[in-house]
Amino acid sequence: MYLVKKQFGQTLVELLIAIGLTAILIPALLGAFAIARGGRAQLQQRTQALEYLQEAQEAVRIIDNNNWTNLADGTFHPVISGTTWALAAGSESIGTYFTRQIVIGDVYRDTNGNIATSGGTLDPSTKMITVSVSWNVPFATTVSSISYLTRHKNISQIQTTVTDFSPGSLSGTAVVSTPGSTVPNDGQVQLGAGGGAGGGDWCQPAQGVLATFNLPGQGVSQNLSATSTAAQNIAYTTTGGNASGDAVDGLTVSFASPPAVLNPASNNEAKAYGIFVGNQGNYVYFNENRPPNHTVDIANSSNLTDVGYFDSGVSGTGTSIYVLNPTGFVTVGNQLVSFDVSSKTGSRPQLGSVTLAGNGKRVFVVGTNAYVATDSTTSQLQIVNVATPSAMVVTKSVNLGNNLAGVDLYVDTTQTYVYIVTTYSSGSNDFFVVNAATGGIVGSYSTNGMNPKGITVVPRNRAIIVGSGGTYLYQVFDTTFPDKAVTCGGMTPAGVTSVNAVASVMQPNGKVFSYILTNNASAEFQVVLGGPGSGQFSSSGSYTSAPLQLSAPSTFNHIYADVSQPAQTSIGIQVAVAHSVSGSCAAASYTFIGPDGTAGSFFTPVNGVISAQIPFTGSGSYVNPGDCFEYIATFSSNDSTLTPILYDMTINYSP
Numbered sequence: 001m002y003l004v005k006k007q008f009g010q011t012l013v014e015l016l017i018a019i020g021l022t023a024i025l026i027p028a029l030l031g032a033f034a035i036a037r038g039g040r041a042q043l044q045q046r047t048q049a050l051e052y053l054q055e056a057q058e059a060v061r062i063i064d065n066n067n068w069t070n071l072a073d074g075t076f077h078p079v080i081s082g083t084t085w086a087l088a089a090g091s092e093s094i095g096t097y098f099t100r101q102i103v104i105g106d107v108y109r110d111t112n113g114n115i116a117t118s119g120g121t122l123d124p125s126t127k128m129i130t131v132s133v134s135w136n137v138p139f140a141t142t143v144s145s146i147s148y149l150t151r152h153k154n155i156s157q158i159q160t161t162v163t164d165f166s167p168g169s170l171s172g173t174a175v176v177s178t179p180g181s182t183v184p185n186d187g188q189v190q191l192g193a194g195g196g197a198g199g200g201d202w203c204q205p206a207q208g209v210l211a212t213f214n215l216p217g218q219g220v221s222q223n224l225s226a227t228s229t230a231a232q233n234i235a236y237t238t239t240g241g242n243a244s245g246d247a248v249d250g251l252t253v254s255f256a257s258p259p260a261v262l263n264p265a266s267n268n269e270a271k272a273y274g275i276f277v278g279n280q281g282n283y284v285y286f287n288e289n290r291p292p293n294h295t296v297d298i299a300n301s302s303n304l305t306d307v308g309y310f311d312s313g314v315s316g317t318g319t320s321i322y323v324l325n326p327t328g329f330v331t332v333g334n335q336l337v338s339f340d341v342s343s344k345t346g347s348r349p350q351l352g353s354v355t356l357a358g359n360g361k362r363v364f365v366v367g368t369n370a371y372v373a374t375d376s377t378t379s380q381l382q383i384v385n386v387a388t389p390s391a392m393v394v395t396k397s398v399n400l401g402n403n404l405a406g407v408d409l410y411v412d413t414t415q416t417y418v419y420i421v422t423t424y425s426s427g428s429n430d431f432f433v434v435n436a437a438t439g440g441i442v443g444s445y446s447t448n449g450m451n452p453k454g455i456t457v458v459p460r461n462r463a464i465i466v467g468s469g470g471t472y473l474y475q476v477f478d479t480t481f482p483d484k485a486v487t488c489g490g491m492t493p494a495g496v497t498s499v500n501a502v503a504s505v506m507q508p509n510g511k512v513f514s515y516i517l518t519n520n521a522s523a524e525f526q527v528v529l530g531g532p533g534s535g536q537f538s539s540s541g542s543y544t545s546a547p548l549q550l551s552a553p554s555t556f557n558h559i560y561a562d563v564s565q566p567a568q569t570s571i572g573i574q575v576a577v578a579h580s581v582s583g584s585c586a587a588a589s590y591t592f593i594g595p596d597g598t599a600g601s602f603f604t605p606v607n608g609v610i611s612a613q614i615p616f617t618g619s620g621s622y623v624n625p626g627d628c629f630e631y632i633a634t635f636s637s638n639d640s641t642l643t644p645i646l647y648d649m650t651i652n653y654s655p
Helices: 002-066
Strands: 074-081 084-089 092-094 098-109 121-135 141-150 155-159 169-171 173-177 187-191 209-213 220-228 233-240 248-253 261-267 272-277 283-288 296-300 306-310 318-324 327-332 335-340 350-355 360-366 369-374 381-385 393-398 406-411 417-422 431-435 441-445 451-458 462-468 474-478 486-491 499-506 512-518 525-528 540-544 548-564 569-578 609-613 626-637 645-654
Touching (some): 002 074, 233 272, 335 360, 369 406, 406 451
Antiparallel strands (some): 092 098, 098 121, 169 540, 173 187, 220 233, 233 248, 248 261, 283 296, 474 486, 499 512, 569 626
């Protein structure tokens, strides 16, 4: 009996334990089973929701492709419209469990162009798309996605030809053909080219001789220099050699068209060669044959009476003279000699001299440098530091490489380029553009059989070379690109076989002319004007494009312009976007702005390119998007021989 009772008690305990475990495990097992069933249902719902989500995403992309303007801000759902997708307002219920919606909102960017979480500037070409699908059975759940769409259509409007630019408005500027371009009708915008009303194209001088004058006597016309006053232009000519005639003649040239040329003053003391009159025009300096005359004679500009003189310690006749107050510079033989002209009367003292590589033919002084053309066949150009006139030093000797003698030169006011001509030899170049800073040859060209005798550079980037022989005696080169200058025109005056000298003059009203001395015994002095063209010289100006009108408001994204900006010049661009008025951009209200959205800033070039994003917001009436667009390009130059240039403009926008 004892054993039986013991076994019964143990069985009872085991039974109780089994019942307890069952009470614990069965609910857990039942819960796990329920969760497993619910998880399968939730997974099925999520899979279905993701399909609805992807469908909505694809619908939005198709709607965007059809037309960006369909993406308005708000809450929508996709619907089938004909053969494509469209958006309907509000969210939608799909089946029993699902709700789907597409929320479209604006995007703002910070100053670095990154999407901003708060603040920033509105980007009208980007939208934030939030697609969500939610359901409540078996659990409340939402799946969503955020994406960004931008205007995918980018259209570019390009202006590059004369036809493209011509409808715009000009103020002190000109639309001209691009010299040397192989593109038909290729054009550019630049400052007014000079030459006077109706005669701004230096490359077309065929009808350009406006007036001639017969110098007294039978002297051989030698050299000339010119200046301008408020009332008239004045040219001073020299007559060298052994023939009769005045040594120096002072000619007045009226502003009339055609101009009247008179000879109110003359000096006939001795034969004269080089001559110089400064911008102030109070005195004329010229070389007399020596001895017993002076190396330099200083005369009153109004009547050519003597007031002072300079005699160098170098034997020989002066050939060229240049004055940069208070110092004069003269070439005598193979010497460049400096002398004091702080006072113009009496005998002027010598300051210093320096030996050249050959006989000096022409001296031209800019800043602290004198540029000398010599007849050396290996150092045709020499650059002399004249900062201390009593201790001048040759700093560079340039070998042009053609084994010919230098004849004449011109230097721009910025000391960027030296333009120099040499004597002629068949098969050799005789016109060179030299880097004034380094002495390196930028470009070399042939004057087409001419034997050059003189050169000057006139607005805009035109070099005029005169001489004898060849195709033209008066020849014009376009030097816009000094490394690839091209002959752009020329002429041979009637009854002339040699043009001995050339000078240019700019009137106070901006009209520019060139004067030439010829061997025509009855018309030695001649006034030359360019052909029909781009108007008088301007130191500043602007070009306003014709309106670009679109069929519907669009976002204007970007501008890209190829430009040229030589030293001492500047070019800038502003843009304007507006809404049309009664369907016309002509009556639209334009506010031109720069990169900061105000009228006080300009888009400026970097390495010859203006590339910039068009602002979305700006001052005044400026808007973006809009259906009207204009731009304005402003030009300025401190050097009458140079102009900034707008070669082409590309405007990028998205409908």
